Amino acid sequence: MTLFKKRTFFSIALISFLAACNSSAHKKTQQENLGYTPTPVAPLPEAQLKEYQRKINNFYDSSLGRTGFNGSILVAKNGYVLFEKYNGFVRLQNKDSITASTPFHIASTSKTFTAMAVLKLAEEGKLNINDSLQKFFPGFPYNGITVKMLLNQRSGLPNYGYYLEKINWDKKQNVTNKDVLQTLISNKPDLANAINRRFNYSNTNFALLALIIEAASGKSYADYLQTTFFTPLQMTNTKVYNHADSATVTPSYMWNGVQEAFTFLDLVYGDKNIYSTVRDLLKWDQALYTNRLFKQSTLDSAFQPYSFERPGIHNYGFGWRMYTLPHDKKIVYHNGWWHGNNSTFYRVLPDSLTIIILGNKFNRNIYRVKPLIESLTDLRFSYEPEE
Numbered sequence: 435m436t437l438f439k440k441r442t443f444f445s446i447a448l449i450s451f452l453a454a455c456n457s458s459a460h461k462k463t464q465q466e467n468l469g470y471t472p473t474p475v476a477p478l479p480e481a482q483l484k485e486y487q488r489k490i491n492n493f494y495d496s497s498l499g500r501t502g503f504n505g506s507i508l509v510a511k512n513g514y515v516l517f518e519k520y521n522g523f524v525r526l527q528n529k530d531s532i533t534a535s536t537p538f539h540i541a542s543t544s545k546t547f548t549a550m551a552v553l554k555l556a557e558e559g560k561l562n563i564n565d566s567l568q569k570f571f572p573g574f575p576y577n578g579i580t581v582k583m584l585l586n587q588r589s590g591l592p593n594y595g596y597y598l599e600k601i602n603w604d605k606k607q608n609v610t611n612k613d614v615l616q617t618l619i620s621n622k623p624d625l626a627n628a629i630n631r632r633f634n635y636s637n638t639n640f641a642l643l644a645l646i647i648e649a650a651s652g653k654s655y656a657d658y659l660q661t662t663f664f665t666p667l668q669m670t671n672t673k674v675y676n677h678a679d680s681a682t683v684t685p686s687y688m689w690n691g692v693q694e695a696f697t698f699l700d701l702v703y704g705d706k707n708i709y710s711t712v713r714d715l716l717k718w719d720q721a722l723y724t725n726r727l728f729k730q731s732t733l734d735s736a737f738q739p740y741s742f743e744r745p746g747i748h749n750y751g752f753g754w755r756m757y758t759l760p761h762d763k764k765i766v767y768h769n770g771w772w773h774g775n776n777s778t779f780y781r782v783l784p785d786s787l788t789i790i791i792l793g794n795k796f797n798r799n800i801y802r803v804k805p806l807i808e809s810l811t812d813l814r815f816s817y818e819p820e821e
Contacts, residue, residue: 477512477786486810490517493806497799498791504687505776505793505800506532508712509810512786513720518712522795524684526691537671537709538684538792540777541770544708546718547659548640549585549753551647553732554662560650567642570649571615575622578629581646584639585752586740590625591638595699597623605698608677614641614702633741633750637705640753644704655703667721669714675700675707683709686774687795694773706772712790719781719788737766737783747815757815765813769801776800785811 476483490509494517498507504522508515520532555561563582567574576591583589594614601621603609617623618638626634644655651658656674664672675683677700686694700707710718721727728736739749739758747757757765763784770777774796780789780803787810791800808814 474513477514483516486511486516489809490806493803493809494519497802497805498797501797501799502689502795503793503797503799504532504795505538505791505797506534506536506712507791508716508788509790509806510716510719510788511810513716513723513788515716524794526687526693526795534713535671535711536684537673537711537714538777538794539675539686539706539770539772539775540708540710540715540779540792541706541772541775542637543715543768543770543777543779544704544706545640545753546768546779547663547708547753548643548647548655548704549736550722550728551655551659551662552581552585552643553728553736553752555647555650557729557732561646570646571619571642573619574615575619576625576629581643582752583630584643584646587633587635587639587750588630588741589636589639590627590629590631590634591618591636591642592623592626593636594638594641594702597621603698608698608701610701611641611645611703614638615645632743635750637702640705641702642704647704659708663718663727664714666727667714667717669710669717672708672710672714674703675709677701684794686772688774689796691795697773706770710792712792715779715790715792716788719779719790722781723786737764759813759815763813765807771796778803780807782807782811782813784813787811 478486494507506520507517509517520534520536522532524530524532524536552561552563556563561581563580563585565581567579567581579589579591594609594617598609598617600623601617626636647655647658653661656676659674663669680696688694722733736752737754737756738751739756741750747759749756749758751766754766755768759765765780765782767778767780774794776793776797778789778791778801787807789803789806791803793800804815
């Protein structure tokens with residue numbers, strides 16, 4: 435082979451190699467950006483858009499602004515942000531202003547991620563939601579409880595915060611998820627109700643689901659959520675709490691401004707302990723309108739009501755509360771409350787309307803978004819006490 439031919443051959447080989455690398459990098463970038471969409475165009479005529487914004491402003495001023503709201507709020511339609519506001523301070527004593535990148539403890543709104551992680555593992559064939567808990571926890575003393583019953587809050591298991599009190603847990607010792615499991619096995623506290631007899635909201639269910647995620651995936655709960663949801667959706671200000679972060683995470687405060695202290699229950703995750711922002715949660719919301727993360731059948735199962743013991747519009751899916759309204763209209767949501775942290779995350783499905791409010795100074799008005807929903811849609815529901 436002549437020198438010219440050799441050079442030509444190696445040049446072609448190098449170009450092919452670089453092209454392959456670029457293609458691989460492009461595919462990797464696509465995977466990392468899975469589910470992320472750029473800011474969409476305004477979904478409404480300008481006059482109607484201004485009317486929406488006027489109504490949201492009125493809601494904010496009358497419900498949150500006047501009550502010392504310390505946090506962030508975002509309202510979007512079809513992914514387009516209609517209203518976004520940040521008010522107050524990360525640390526009240528430092529007067530460091532809350533910004534779009536300030537992560538808040540979203541408390542029980544974390545359950546939406548835990549539930550969807552379980553369903554993702556089911557899609558991947560790594561578990562079946564009808565699996566018995568004994569498959570994951572040898573020696574588990576309650577027969578007949580399945581993964582599905584943890585997801586839809588029908589297991590009957592008592593809340594760990596209550597039964598640990600009854601067994602006189604040493605509050606100088608921090609509780610872990612494994613402790614929640616082990617005390618169920620060793621102490622076998624009484625069930626709150628018969629298995630699968632009725633809906634019973636219990637944080638124990640989601641603490642166990644976090645352990646199941648770890649057993650099925652071979653990763654820590656934090657790593658699985660990071661690689662499956664947070665990184666692909668570019669949720670750059672979202673993470674699972676680690677005790678090593680205690681000095682740097684956003685603190686929480688009572689209504690009167692007194693800082694909440696760390697307690698022995700603060701290390702349990704799955705039922706809580708995700709920090710996020712309103713912008714990151716909007717990315718989560720928008721991904722759930724597509725089939726990029728989940729099959730449509732999986733989404734349908736997550737947003738299906740499973741408890742009908744009480745008549746009315748309230749129900750629960752897999753990690754999602756919901757209002758089942760006439761004409762098959764549905765609102766799926768989850769509230770959160772831990773220490774002084776409040777969160778509410780509403781997905782008004784028939785109107786593609788998203789309402790996200792996060793705060794780190796307790797404010798009950800964060801949950802009172804029904805009037806806002808009615809003002810922005812044609813949906814109507816009777817006013818009932820917030821759960």
